Amino acid sequence: MSAALRIGVFDSGFGGLTVLRELLPQVPQAEFFYVGDTARLPYGSKSRATIARYAVESAQFLVAQGIEYLVIACNTASALAIEEIRAAVRVPVLGVIETGAASAAAISRSRDVLVLATDATVQSHAYAQACAQHGLRALEKACPLLVPLIEEGWTEHPVTAEVLRIYLHEALEQAQAAQMQPDTVLLGCTHYPLLRPLLERTLPVSMRILDSAATTAESVHRDLQARSMLPAQVITRLHAAAEAPSASRCHFYATDSIEKFQRLGSRFLGQAMHSVTLMDIGG
Numbered sequence: 001m002s003a004a005l006r007i008g009v010f011d012s013g014f015g016g017l018t019v020l021r022e023l024l025p026q027v028p029q030a031e032f033f034y035v036g037d038t039a040r041l042p043y044g045s046k047s048r049a050t051i052a053r054y055a056v057e058s059a060q061f062l063v064a065q066g067i068e069y070l071v072i073a074c075n076t077a078s079a080l081a082i083e084e085i086r087a088a089v090r091v092p093v094l095g096v097i098e099t100g101a102a103s104a105a106a107i108s109r110s111r112d113v114l115v116l117a118t119d120a121t122v123q124s125h126a127y128a129q130a131c132a133q134h135g136l137r138a139l140e141k142a143c144p145l146l147v148p149l150i151e152e153g154w155t156e157h158p159v160t161a162e163v164l165r166i167y168l169h170e171a172l173e174q175a176q177a178a179q180m181q182p183d184t185v186l187l188g189c190t191h192y193p194l195l196r197p198l199l200e201r202t203l204p205v206s207m208r209i210l211d212s213a214a215t216t217a218e219s220v221h222r223d224l225q226a227r228s229m230l231p232a233q234v235i236t237r238l239h240a241a242a243e244a245p246s247a248s249r250c251h252f253y254a255t256d257s258i259e260k261f262q263r264l265g266s267r268f269l270g271q272a273m274h275s276v277t278l279m280d281i282g283g
């Protein structure tokens with residue numbers, strides 16, 4: 001077994017790879033273990049109990065791989081199951097909701113934020129609560145069709161463009177009715193960064209897009225430092241940026257087609273994915 005810090009990352013599918021992509025340069029000597037529960041996605045249309053059961057199973061699988069730290073790279077699981085996950089594993093657990101809200105608070109001038117997320121995340125109002133703690137009002141808009149379209153690889157497809165246009169139009173109408181003036185769009189689902197080019201073309205130019213992948217990776221780094229889990233030489237190398245971020249430090253596990261995971265996952269990760277293992281963690 002290597003001596004590198006072992007970090008687990010999971011999502012219902014490919015979305016969490018946008019977080020892993022940011023983690024690779026942030027923690028250059030860690031070894032990453034990633035689970036994409038592709039056989040059971042989308043999580044965003046399921047009940048709290050089901051999401052919690054799936055998320056806990058993935059977390060426990062990762063702990064069995066020897067991870068020492070867990071990143072829930074899924075807004076839906078972070079919003080609905082973080083307590084269950086924390087109760088089920090003995091390693092530190094970091095979710096994506098709080099970091100997203102904190103980074104929105106750092107940039108929003110109007111103090112109104114539009115959050116695009118899955119249905120389950122919106123129903124939980126986890127973002128509204130996290131944003132309120134930072135003095136922000138959040139208009140939460142469920143976009144249930146986006147994850148299946150993204151998982152299909154349709155990130156530039158005209159159907160996806162039209163679906164997105166309709167969701168944004170509805171959201172901006174709701175904002176007007178609520179007398180809100182959102183200046184920031186928070187991508188409250190780790191799949192959505194793949195739609196950034198489409199979003200930039202569809203949103204009013206005055207609105208800023210914020211995805212929590214980069215801020216989550218920064219939070220992980222800070223938290224690891226605070227817990228003294230980063231050896232000194234890791235910190236030095238991080239700042240020297242001596243190593244190119246490489247997926248060769250990653251072990252990938254998917255619960256459905258390996259071929260599809262490698263093909264689509266490389267888009268999310270920004271590089272080829274070699275070692276992908278099919279896993280079965282129950283139905």
Ligand code: DGL
Pocket residue numbers: 011012013015016041042043044045073074075076077118121147188189190191
């Ligand atoms: N990527 C996940 C999220 O951040 C969920 C996608 C899904 O399975 O619905 O919410």
